[in-house]
Amino acid sequence: MFKYATFAAIALLASFTNARPATLDVFVPPVTSPTTGTVWKVGTQQNVTWDTSNAPSQITNSQGRVVLAQGGALFTNQTGGLDDPLASGFDILLGSITVTVPDVPAADNYQIVLFGDSGDITPEFTIEE
Numbered sequence: 001m002f003k004y005a006t007f008a009a010i011a012l013l014a015s016f017t018n019a020r021p022a023t024l025d026v027f028v029p030p031v032t033s034p035t036t037g038t039v040w041k042v043g044t045q046q047n048v049t050w051d052t053s054n055a056p057s058q059i060t061n062s063q064g065r066v067v068l069a070q071g072g073a074l075f076t077n078q079t080g081g082l083d084d085p086l087a088s089g090f091d092i093l094l095g096s097i098t099v100t101v102p103d104v105p106a107a108d109n110y111q112i113v114l115f116g117d118s119g120d121i122t123p124e125f126t127i128e129e
């Protein structure tokens with residue numbers, strides 16, 4: 001319950017900062033990788049991929065941003081966080097983007113959040129040293 005509440009609140013906050021017109025469609029691309037069972041090694045390059053097949057013809061925010069989260073809480077001012085995203089400013093219709101895994105402590109409850117119009121959060125996966 002808590003993690004979804006936290007995520008929803010931040011997604012809402014993010015949507016306000018984008019100052020978008022209300023008439024366009026909201027596109028929430030489902031992230032297909034990483035997912036449950038994925039293991040990323042610190043310092044390696046990895047691909048975040050998402051499904052663009054349901055993209056509406058007009059989208060409100062075509063600029064994507066990839067942010068790291070852990071246990072439902074978004075990173076903020078750390079590497080990979082909202083202030084220093086793993087990737088940003090790319091076209092949300094690309095369907096994939098390469099990121100460098102930041103030097104974070106090993107854990108099995110990391111998540112990736114893809115922001116475009118709105119955000120999609122992945123299941124928890126592993127980052128190891």
Ligand SMILES: *[C@@H]1O[C@H](CO)[C@@H](O)[C@H](O)[C@H]1NC(C)=O
Pocket residue numbers: 045046047098
């Ligand atoms: C990421 O995608 C690129 C381009 O499709 C591919 O060449 C590369 O092998 C992929 N990397 C990983 C870690 O899957």
Ligand SMILES: *[C@@H]1O[C@H](CO)[C@@H](O)[C@H](O)[C@H]1NC(C)=O
Pocket residue numbers: 077078
């Ligand atoms: C992140 O922000 C918090 C609160 O402003 C601060 O206490 C903390 O030192 C910051 N961490 C980094 C890595 O900048």
